[in-house]
Amino acid sequence: MHDSDKFKIPMGxxxxxxxxxxxxxxxxxxxxxxxxDIRLGYNHRGIEKACxxxxxxxxxxxxxxxxxxxxxxxxxxxxxxxxxxxxxxxPKRALYIRTLVAELERVHSxxxxxxVAGHEIGFDxxxxxxxxxxxxxxxxxxxxxxxxxNYGINxxxxxxxxxxxxxxxxxxxxxxxxxxxxxxYIEVASEETTLIKRLSxxxxxxxDDALRLDAVGPTARASGINRDVRRDDPYAAYSExxxxxxxxxxxxxxxxxxxxxKELMEAYKIIRQxxxxxxxxxxxxxxxxxxxxxxxxxxxxxxxxxxxxxxxxNGGEKPDRVKIRAPTLANVQAVKCMLKDRYLADMPIVIxxxxxxxxxxxxxxxxxxxxxxxEKILSWEALRKYGIDWHKAHGxxxxxxxxxxxxxxxx
Amino acid sequence: xxxxxxxxxxxxxxxxxxxxxxxxxxxxxKIYARLQNRxxxxxxxxxxxxxxxxxxxxxxxxxxxxxxxxxxxLFALTSAVTVFLYIPLWSTESLFSFNGDxxxxxxxxxxxxxxxxxxxxxxxxxxxxxxxxxxxxQLFAYEVPLFMSILAATLLANTWSLSEVVxxxxxxxxxxxxxxxxxxxxxxxxxGKLEKTPFDIPDAETEIVAGAFTxxxxxxLAILKLTINVEMVVGSVLFAAVFFPFGLTLGPVLGFxxxxxxxxxxxxxxxxxxxxxxxxxxxQMINFCWKFLVPVAFVQLLLNLIMKGILLR
Numbered sequence: 121m122h123d124s125d126k127f128k129i130p131m132g133x134x135x136x137x138x139x140x141x142x143x144x145x146x147x148x149x150x151x152x153x154x155x156x157d158i159r160l161g162y163n164h165r166g167i168e169k170a171c172x173x174x175x176x177x178x179x180x181x182x183x184x185x186x187x188x189x190x191x192x193x194x195x196x197x198x199x200x201x202x203x204x205x206x207x208x209x210x211p212k213r214a215l216y217i218r219t220l221v222a223e224l225e226r227v228h229s230x231x232x233x234x235x236v237a238g239h240e241i242g243f244d245x246x247x248x249x250x251x252x253x254x255x256x257x258x259x260x261x262x263x264x265x266x267x268x269x270n271y272g273i274n275x276x277x278x279x280x281x282x283x284x285x286x287x288x289x290x291x292x293x294x295x296x297x298x299x300x301x302x303x304x305y306i307e308v309a310s311e312e313t314t315l316i317k318r319l320s321x322x323x324x325x326x327x328d329d330a331l332r333l334d335a336v337g338p339t340a341r342a343s344g345i346n347r348d349v350r351r352d353d354p355y356a357a358y359s360e361x362x363x364x365x366x367x368x369x370x371x372x373x374x375x376x377x378x379x380x381x382k383e384l385m386e387a388y389k390i391i392r393q394x395x396x397x398x399x400x401x402x403x404x405x406x407x408x409x410x411x412x413x414x415x416x417x418x419x420x421x422x423x424x425x426x427x428x429x430x431x432x433x434n435g436g437e438k439p440d441r442v443k444i445r446a447p448t449l450a451n452v453q454a455v456k457c458m459l460k461d462r463y464l465a466d467m468p469i470v471i472x473x474x475x476x477x478x479x480x481x482x483x484x485x486x487x488x489x490x491x492x493x494x495e496k497i498l499s500w501e502a503l504r505k506y507g508i509d510w511h512k513a514h515g516x517x518x519x520x521x522x523x524x525x526x527x528x529x530x531x
Numbered sequence: 532x533x534x535x536x537x538x539x540x541x542x543x544x545x546x547x548x549x550x551x552x553x554x555x556x557x558x559x560x561k562i563y564a565r566l567q568n569r570x571x572x573x574x575x576x577x578x579x580x581x582x583x584x585x586x587x588x589x590x591x592x593x594x595x596x597x598x599x600x601x602x603x604x605l606f607a608l609t610s611a612v613t614v615f616l617y618i619p620l621w622s623t624e625s626l627f628s629f630n631g632d633x634x635x636x637x638x639x640x641x642x643x644x645x646x647x648x649x650x651x652x653x654x655x656x657x658x659x660x661x662x663x664x665x666x667x668x669q670l671f672a673y674e675v676p677l678f679m680s681i682l683a684a685t686l687l688a689n690t691w692s693l694s695e696v697v698x699x700x701x702x703x704x705x706x707x708x709x710x711x712x713x714x715x716x717x718x719x720x721x722x723g724k725l726e727k728t729p730f731d732i733p734d735a736e737t738e739i740v741a742g743a744f745t746x747x748x749x750x751x752l753a754i755l756k757l758t759i760n761v762e763m764v765v766g767s768v769l770f771a772a773v774f775f776p777f778g779l780t781l782g783p784v785l786g787f788x789x790x791x792x793x794x795x796x797x798x799x800x801x802x803x804x805x806x807x808x809x810x811x812x813x814x815q816m817i818n819f820c821w822k823f824l825v826p827v828a829f830v831q832l833l834l835n836l837i838m839k840g841i842l843l844r
Contacts, residue, residue: 127657318811463814
């Protein structure tokens with residue numbers, strides 16, 4: 121600091137602006153951002169590997185825990201891939217219930233985002249209001265599925281719970297209240313001066329850049345890219361439902377806010393149609409325990425953007441390979457472009473504007489050099505032994521520790 | 532001697548100011564919470580927070596300048612509390628009144644900001660340094676309209692002594708209506724001094740953690756928090772004394788109670804203001820102060836000059 125006028129400050133892995141660990145190293149000149157280094161990988165949980173070790177039913181519950189907010193997105197995406205491999209045709213009523221829960225989830229995710237965005241720009245009143253209203257949709261989800269976040273409603277071949285007519289009535293009532301509140305938020309977003317000042321012109325991502333950097337979801341739609349899996353490649357019951365894909369030409373954080381708030385209105389429309397047109401019939405067909413050989417890719421429009429799951433089966437009870445591409449991975453590349461020539465004060469809101477979910481994103485991709493001789497693949501036992509030896513070499517013997525512990529407990 | 536010590540340490544000095552500022556913080560937090568549809572803290576929360584912080588360990592970063600790091604909070608608190616001795620609280624006369632005390636009050640109010648800067652700068656944390664630089668940058672923007680609007684009111688009263696200003700406005704209550712624009716400006720500008728939204732740029736939590744206070748903990752942090760509260764109370768008392776000092780003529784006890792309610796009304800206005808806005812960026816804040824607040828303050832000054840020529844001839 122004394123020798124040059126360039127700061128390099130760390131934002132993360134632990135920072136009040138970030139809800140999950142993620143490293144941003146920002147080079148600053150005064151208040152201006154000169155460059156940003158992004159580092160993912162603080163929350164790698166080895167979910168893909170864990171999926172290979174468990175049966176399809178167990179995987180469903182594991183996959184649901186990829187993300188706390190869009191849990192239904194991931195589980196539906198996975199279940200669709202498995203059903204495609206197994207050639208199961210899911211009953212219509214089950215598809216409608218999946219769609220209904222998906223849209224309720226979108227409502228709760230977008231309201232959550234609106235609150236977080238408010239907090240990032242110091243507008244805590246917006247946070248408190250939106251999160252209060254979010255309770256309505258959380259209660260609806262808890263009533264439908266028994267849980268506020270990890271719904272566990274999907275199962276291979278259908279859904280686990282049916283919707284009673286009284287529940288449908290309660291949903292409609294809740295949605296009416298939410299619609300009224302959302303209209304108020306649209307009004308706030310288009311009139312409140314300080315809010316507009318902080319959001320418009322910030323984090324600009326033009327159409328070409330968004331295409332080049334492969335942005336997805338509301339981030340892409342706010343840059344004018346008319347792309348939505350629900351319409352382009354309909355899954356669940358979306359082919360029978362009328363809704364508009366919201367796009368915006370602002371290309372900035374303000375545009376992303378408008379897209380999300382207007383998508384809330386579309387979600388209410390979809391929820392009403394789902395309840396109105398829900399056919400009678402079974403909600404579940406029996407699925408085989410062993411899934412036949414095959415592979416499938418499934419796409420799903422999560423609240424944050426396009427979610428992609430790849431499942432490969434070798435004919436057994438467990439999948440051979442599961443690959444998850446969470447929407448944040450597609451969007452996080454664009455952050456660097458958005459932060460170009462911006463101020464430090466814009467950084468939290470620009471990062472928040474892609475609605476990041478870093479824990480869901482963390483997958484290990486190793487780029488291996490085929491010509492290098494240093495590369496080797498360890499078996500599970502060898503890796504375990506390596507770990508124990510490494511700790512012993514650093515003076516930590518866990519076997520000794522547990523022995524000591526046992527002795528002390530016996531005394 | 533004992534009387535002076537009583538004034539300085541107990542009433543209206545340190546003890547009274549500390550307790551009253553914690554009450555004011557409670558009022559601020561409660562109103563802020565109720566406006567945000569929350570329940571808010573119980574009445575003893577601010578006292579409990581303060582006592583808890585006092586009991587915590589003081590951690591001083593190894594790289595920090597120990598002396599400056601420790602002295603800055605004390606310096607800030609002392610200067611903020613000193614202001615109270617020069618403001619009339621129960622009658623139109625303050626304890627140590629002299630011609631020109633209003634200038635001194637305004638300058639004593641500037642000292643805490645500079646002390647925060649020094650403390651933040653010498654704590655050597657990157658966040659603290661950015662925060663303290665932001666704080667001082669902001670100082671140059673809000674200080675001018677704040678001073679101008681308060682001095683415009685004293686200009687109409689034709690004196691530099693706060694006690695005489697109070698006497699003037701209690702004998703001519705209608706004249707204080709001219710100062711309404713000045714009152715609005717000074718309220719807004721004062722949010723900058725308190726570092727509250729929309730001007731909480733120096734301690735913007737989501738950007739630079741806690742700004743200049745990032746490295747502070749324990750007793751020193753308690754003192755810093757108390758300083759901000761004292762500043763809020765002192766500022767509110769000053770505004771009440773300059774812009775609507777009507778309670779002060781009702782006799783010592785009643786006058787004091789009415790005046791304290793006026794002060795809490797100013798605190799309530801401050802919390803209302805910070806509820807309805809988002810945080811601005813530092814460049815937007817400076818633009819806003821210089822392009823909007825300063826011209827209005829100028830108009831206020833001009834208005835008061837003309838009024839003085841017409842009314843008080």
